[in-house]
Every structure is written in C-alpha cells, then in structure tokens.
Amino acid sequence: MYIPRLSLSIMGSTNSRIETNLNPIKTYTGFENHDNELVISKESFRNKFDLCFYDLADLLWDNFKGDRSSNDEFLVLRKYQSIIEYLSSAQDKLEIFLSLFKLRALSESDVKALFKWFLLGRDLKPDTWQLIITSILSSDENGTYKHHTIVSCLNRLCPDICNDLVNILLQLLKDNHSFNLTDFNPYSLSGTILTSDLQWLFSTFLTYPYKRAPETCLLQTTPLECEQLSHLHCLFDSTNHGMSLTRLLELVFDYNGPTIVFLKAKEFLFCLLSDQGLKESLKTFGKEYSFLYQIQPKFIRLVSGKLGTDSGIFYANFTSKTSKRGLFVGHQPLISPVIEINEDFTELKYNSGLPIRLNAIEVWAAGSSDHMSKLEDQKKWESDQVAKAKERKLKNETWQDSADRFLLELDGKRVCHSDGIELP
Structure with missing residues (x-):
C-alpha cells in the first residue's frame, strides 16, 4: 500500500500548516512547530479571546489540554480542533460550559461568572441578578446551585441562552472574526419597563414571530439572539x-x-x-x-x-x-x-x-x-378624514334633505342650519 510522503511546511511561528501531497491540514493563527507537532502556547490561545472571556479561555485550556501533563505550556492542534468540534456539534450547549467547572454544584459567584459569559461581558443591575439567582434558578439548602437544576431551569425558561456565546467563541477560535465586543451594544431600545436587562433576558427565550434579523449584525453572516429585538x-x-x-x-x-x-x-x-x-x-x-x-x-x-x-x-x-x-x-x-x-x-x-x-x-x-407601515397609513387616513369632516360645510339644499335633520326633527328638535332655511 502506498503511503503519501509527509512534508512539513513552516510559515513562521504563526499560521503554520502541515501539508501532504493530497490535502492540507487546517490550522490557525498562533500555532508553531514544537517537537515536529503543531501546537499553540497558552498565551497565544488566551490572546484569541476578548478580555471578558479570559477566565473562560483558561477553563477551556485546562479541560482540553489532554494528557500533555508534562508540558502544560502547549495545546496540540487536534485538541484545539476538538474544542471547535465540541462547540459546533454538542446538542446541549449549556452542558459544555457547566462541565468546565468540574463541580456538581456551583456557588453564587460561579453562577454569575457563567451568566457574564452568556451576557458577552455585560453586567446586570442588582434587581436582575436577584431575579436570576432566586427565581429563574433555585439554590439548595447549602446555598449552591446543582448542575442538573441549572440545566433543567435554563433549558426550560431560557433555551437560547448559550447561542450567542457559542457563535462568538467559534468565530474567535476559527480566526473568522473582525469585530470588537468592547463597544458592542445591541440594547438600543429606550423603554420604561423594557430595560436593557429585560431585552437581554427576552432574547434568551423569544422566538418567531417576535425576533427579526437586523440589517447589519456583529458577525456579518449570523445574527446574534440579542440583536434580533432591535426592530421593536x-x-x-x-x-x-x-x-x-x-x-x-x-x-x-x-x-x-x-x-x-x-x-x-x-x-x-x-x-x-x-x-x-x-x-x-x-x-x-x-x-x-x-x-x-x-x-x-x-x-x-x-x-x-x-x-x-x-x-x-x-x-x-x-x-x-x-x-x-x-x-x-x-x-x-x-x-x-x-x-x-x-x-x-x-x-x-x-x-x-x-x-x-x-x-x-x-x-x-x-x-x-410592513405591519408598522399599514398602521401608519391607517392612522394617516383617519387623521385626513377627521380634517376633511371639520372643513366640510353643508350646503342649504343638502341640509334640507339630510338624514341627520330628519332624525333630529323626529326627536322634536327643529334645527335652522342657515338663514336660507325657513321654519314651517
């Protein structure tokens, strides 16, 4: 059996590729050759993430570095690709992030860290945190939040809560990103009751027909859940x-x-x-x-x-x-x-x-x-009709044969519309 010759092509310390005479093996920025193997350092891996995700990057690193316990400084290419595959294919995305804690129960601070990932680095007002901690989730007698309880509550009440985080991470890991989360603010509505906190919360469970893709979005190709309420x-x-x-x-x-x-x-x-x-x-x-x-x-x-x-x-x-x-x-x-x-x-x-x-x-x-246009057209038509009615002047001969005059007279009211009409 013929085995294709393996040739190693190093294009500097970043964006390196291992190539065969059949197909190139996909790699990503930050990889370098180490002991004839493409690896990425922990620092380079961390630098792929926004500041708000540094703690998440550390947990991903610790969970996927595999059996290279003798050298924790590098992550091999296949392990890196397994992170992407895991994020892309896992049916229950929430389980991905909960499993990173390696705990059966999370503290309140752990829960807040988890939710800040879902919020893409945003913070919430105290009353919204209180709603999440005491109402959306429920703690046990020790004040901790069991893994299965979090999964059950969020999958039932906020089924889309992980979607934005997963999409952002995939863009970061695949080097397909050209966006800045620092200035990203999709919560442009100025409601008295519908605050920015509620806009985010509603984006985690609202579906069609209440959500709509915006004309422009952060990831250019895929609208985030939090961007799909901007049309309200x-x-x-x-x-x-x-x-x-x-x-x-x-x-x-x-x-x-x-x-x-x-x-x-x-x-x-x-x-x-x-x-x-x-x-x-x-x-x-x-x-x-x-x-x-x-x-x-x-x-x-x-x-x-x-x-x-x-x-x-x-x-x-x-x-x-x-x-x-x-x-x-x-x-x-x-x-x-x-x-x-x-x-x-x-x-x-x-x-x-x-x-x-x-x-x-x-x-x-x-x-x-289209719905708003129809409403605006209807209101404009109604306004025009009111204006026309105010400007209309009844002519004498029209008033004499008017149904309104007839009804008034049936009620015993004799109305003289103008000097041109004489009472009998």
Missing part, C-alpha cells in the same frame, strides 16, 4: 401617554402584528405575547406563539398558546355590553382566566384574587416594517 417599536407607554383606555385602544388595537405587552401592578410584572396583536372581538385570539409570563416577583410562564384550545388564550372587549368586558388571559380566558383586567383598564386580578391597581403599561410592536 413602542406603541404605548403609560409614562408618556397616561393610563388612558381611549389612548390605548387608539394606539395599540389597530396594530395587527405580533405584540408584546407589559403590565405592572404593585410587585407584579406580567408580559403578554400575542402573535395576533390586540383586538376587540367577541371571539378569543392568540394562537400557538402567544404566551403569558410573570416576570416579577417570580419568572414563570403561566399560559402557553401551544397548550391552549384552538380558540386562543386572549379575549378583549371594551365596547359590547352583551358580553364580559375587559381583557382576559388564560387557556380558557372567559371561564378561568389567569389574569383579568377591568373594562376601564385600571385594575388587574391574578388567579381570581383581589383587584390590584395597574401602575404602568407598555406595549411594543414586534412585527415587520
């Missing part, structure tokens, strides 16, 4: 528009795209996700991508359209007196609502409890630009 448009903010049902109906209920609604009542913060917008109807609405979440004081998904009946999880009626009035949410919203809001949109009941006064409301449009 605030339709209503009670801080600016007031706690007004009239304004809410006017600004929100004509929008027919996916909608995100925040309701703040005392210590509670609820989020309604409707894939069919909000609308007044004697029929329920909100299909498989509609949900109700409680964000505070405990983060939990209360209602899912996937589990509901075919008729939808929302019911809204503020006009008709022949049916229940208000906004109702639940798997059977008219029979057993999880939350119900009164017809004035001032009070909220949770699980049929006592009414709680609504403190703040915020509504975001999450659909495509």
Whole structure:
C-alpha cells in the first residue's frame, strides 16, 4: 500500500500548516512547530479571546489540554480542533460550559461568572441578578446551585441562552472574526419597563414571530439572539401617554402584528405575547406563539398558546355590553382566566384574587416594517378624514334633505342650519 510522503511546511511561528501531497491540514493563527507537532502556547490561545472571556479561555485550556501533563505550556492542534468540534456539534450547549467547572454544584459567584459569559461581558443591575439567582434558578439548602437544576431551569425558561456565546467563541477560535465586543451594544431600545436587562433576558427565550434579523449584525453572516429585538417599536407607554383606555385602544388595537405587552401592578410584572396583536372581538385570539409570563416577583410562564384550545388564550372587549368586558388571559380566558383586567383598564386580578391597581403599561410592536407601515397609513387616513369632516360645510339644499335633520326633527328638535332655511 502506498503511503503519501509527509512534508512539513513552516510559515513562521504563526499560521503554520502541515501539508501532504493530497490535502492540507487546517490550522490557525498562533500555532508553531514544537517537537515536529503543531501546537499553540497558552498565551497565544488566551490572546484569541476578548478580555471578558479570559477566565473562560483558561477553563477551556485546562479541560482540553489532554494528557500533555508534562508540558502544560502547549495545546496540540487536534485538541484545539476538538474544542471547535465540541462547540459546533454538542446538542446541549449549556452542558459544555457547566462541565468546565468540574463541580456538581456551583456557588453564587460561579453562577454569575457563567451568566457574564452568556451576557458577552455585560453586567446586570442588582434587581436582575436577584431575579436570576432566586427565581429563574433555585439554590439548595447549602446555598449552591446543582448542575442538573441549572440545566433543567435554563433549558426550560431560557433555551437560547448559550447561542450567542457559542457563535462568538467559534468565530474567535476559527480566526473568522473582525469585530470588537468592547463597544458592542445591541440594547438600543429606550423603554420604561423594557430595560436593557429585560431585552437581554427576552432574547434568551423569544422566538418567531417576535425576533427579526437586523440589517447589519456583529458577525456579518449570523445574527446574534440579542440583536434580533432591535426592530421593536413602542406603541404605548403609560409614562408618556397616561393610563388612558381611549389612548390605548387608539394606539395599540389597530396594530395587527405580533405584540408584546407589559403590565405592572404593585410587585407584579406580567408580559403578554400575542402573535395576533390586540383586538376587540367577541371571539378569543392568540394562537400557538402567544404566551403569558410573570416576570416579577417570580419568572414563570403561566399560559402557553401551544397548550391552549384552538380558540386562543386572549379575549378583549371594551365596547359590547352583551358580553364580559375587559381583557382576559388564560387557556380558557372567559371561564378561568389567569389574569383579568377591568373594562376601564385600571385594575388587574391574578388567579381570581383581589383587584390590584395597574401602575404602568407598555406595549411594543414586534412585527415587520410592513405591519408598522399599514398602521401608519391607517392612522394617516383617519387623521385626513377627521380634517376633511371639520372643513366640510353643508350646503342649504343638502341640509334640507339630510338624514341627520330628519332624525333630529323626529326627536322634536327643529334645527335652522342657515338663514336660507325657513321654519314651517
């Protein structure tokens, strides 16, 4: 059997390649020849990562350096490639990062280190950390967080939490990056309730139809999860528009795209996700991508359209007196609502409890630009019609045959529209 001749080609200390007369073996920047083997030093490996990932780089190094215990200064090419393969192919990405700690239970500081990787180096406000530590996750009697509990909670509540980190690491390790994380800030929305912390948290679990790829993204080819909420448009903010049902109906209920609604009542913060917008109807609405979440004081998904009946999880009626009035949410919203809001949109009941006064409301449009264009066109048409109605002057002969005049006279009201009309 013919064995192809192996030739070694060294292109300096970086970007070296081992080549055969058949196919080159892929290597990466920072590799050098050491004892006839391509290796990368720990310093060169670390320098591939942004500063916020140095501790992660050290853990990856320690876990993948293999059996070269006699020389911890280098990582061989095949081990380096195994990191890339592991990140690319592992079905449960969360397990990758938890296994780096080599502990069955993590301390609170370990959990925060883990989440800072997921946040791409960002920090969170104290109340958001508190929400994660005490609500999204749960500690044991020793105040530690068991490996399997973290996996279970995050895969259930925040299934996309690892995606951005994995994509960033693959770009760094494959030398395909031309980006700077230091100045990267995808949280450009300026909401009163939807803060940058909540934008990140929502990016870890929201899916279609609420997410959309931006026109430009950090990695150029693949949008990060945290970049896919930049299209959101605030339709209503009670801080600016007031706690007004009239304004809410006017600004929100004509929008027919996916909608995100925040309701703040005392210590509670609820989020309604409707894939069919909000609308007044004697029929329920909100299909498989509609949900109700409680964000505070405990983060939990209360209602899912996937589990509901075919008729939808929302019911809204503020006009008709022949049916229940208000906004109702639940798997059977008219029979057993999880939350119900009164017809004035001032009070909220949770699980049929006592009414709680609504403190703040915020509504975001999450659909495509076409949805917003249609809404803007509709509002412009309505505004034009109002302006035309104000400018219109009824002519005498038109008023004489007017249905309005006839109805007024039936009611006993004799109206003289102008001097040209004489009373009989």
